[in-house]
Amino acid sequence: MKIVFTTAIVVIVLLAHSISQAAAEPKSSAGRDLYTQYCSSCHGLNLQGGNAKSLVDKVWQFGDSRRQIIKNTKFGLPHLGMPAYEKTLTDLQITQILDYLKEAESYYAVVKPGTPDQLKTLDYNINVEIFASGLEVPWSIDFPDSRSVLITERPGRLRLVTDGKLDARPIANTPKVLNEGQGGLMDVAINPEYAQNGWIYLAYSHALEKSGQKRPPAMTRIVRGRIKDHTWTDQQVIYEAPHDTYRTTRIHYGCRIVFDRDGTLYFGIGDRGIMQQAQQFDLPNGKIHRINRDGTVPKDNPFVKKSEALPTIYTYGNRNPQGLAIHPATGQLWQTEHGPLGGDELNLMLPGVNYGWPVITYGKNYNGTIISELEEKSGMAQPIWYWTPSIAVCGLDFCRGEMFKKWKNHLLVGALKYEQVSLLDIKDNRVLHEEVILKNAGRVRDVACGPDGAIYVVLNSPDIVLRLTPMQK
Ligand code: HEC
Structure with missing residues (x-):
């Protein structure tokens, strides 16, 4: 009943x-x-x-x-x-x-909150100013000298800011990029001896234009050049992958460039969407590479004697590296890479090491299915820190200088999806503490500590660059 x-x-x-x-x-x-x-x-x-x-x-x-x-x-x-x-x-x-x-x-006509003009963190109250605006998908920032700042825009423009003023004209004659998917003009990096030699390095997605091909294959390419009279000149190709390794996928290009103190430089290429290839020695994708600053191969690279391996490979098993930085005190190379759903990683990069993708991962496929049952395996390095679900880690830099003294050698980690900048306190290769210092101001593409010690944050939507300085207490 x-x-x-x-x-x-x-x-x-x-x-x-x-x-x-x-x-x-x-x-x-x-x-x-x-x-x-x-x-x-x-x-x-x-x-x-x-x-x-x-x-x-x-x-x-x-x-x-x-x-x-x-x-x-x-x-x-x-x-x-x-x-x-x-x-x-x-x-x-x-x-x-x-x-x-x-x-x-x-x-309800809700409007997104605008850019904050102040931030509160555990150590500092921070002033936020809009350093540059009127940009289109800014990707990377670097500092040729104390007065100038260079910013890349992904569609293929290099922009110059002098004494805080953005020049309306992009630098002329920069290389043609494939502006499609995640590709375009990516990193800009200033040679540490710029004052003597004027070299500026660019990373971009380079397409092989073959006649009759609707979708040209592409790969990450590195060039260096100088800027004279607001024009890109003296260009030299520093790294170009073998053309048979170019891919028609439009994702996971990498790519950051960072200079080591020993005269070499590192850059990353993502797996280009074909995950198994990160484990293949004869392919450039899914790897961190190390080359001399003129593009030649250092004799002490880990795989120079392995006949089937590309001699520029420094590490492998990397999914999509998005941040590279050298620790100011230890000189070690640190890296962030995008995991799949979950499993964004912070890694300490050591020569010849396998970082495991896609054999081991903390992430899942975006449709929720399993990529690998394994989170660890002998012979494969574990991340120092990881984020699940993935925050979409991006630019990376260490704090230097006197301005944020308490944050000396702390690591700044940008994130696109979570729209945040995290500050990691690292000691003896372990993360002691993470604090989110900026949140929801936009997708964070790059973070950099400038020569003045200020923190520069390159945002997408809105497409602006912020400059963070501590308030006097
Ligand atoms: C038991 C409590 C609970 C229920 C029920 C719940 N959520 Fe949530 N949800 C959370 C919490 C906690 C968060 C994390 C952020 C926060 O603290 O608000 C969150 C976050 C989210 C976010 C991310 C928000 C952002 O800012 O990016 C989305 C989207 C979301 N929820 C959607 C839903 C939807 C849709 C439903 C119903 C189908 C739902 N949630 C039901 C607790 C709940």
């Missing part, structure tokens, strides 16, 4: 439900009901937040694209208490919730 009674109630409730649905505005009503049922207990009945943040404040701490929001709902953020809805909701239902959130956002 009791059973029959409850069933009757369920039927009535379902009926009422479908009637109310028919009466409400057509598009988002399904999403609103799902939101109320599954999300409102934490994110607020009226979308205002509560046990968790509001989802209509235009602040997406963990990724603002539709794809990322869907992913965060599907797989959750377990370490923060955001449940995974993979088993409860279908992809369609999650999309309906998202449509509802987007409609509410525009209904």
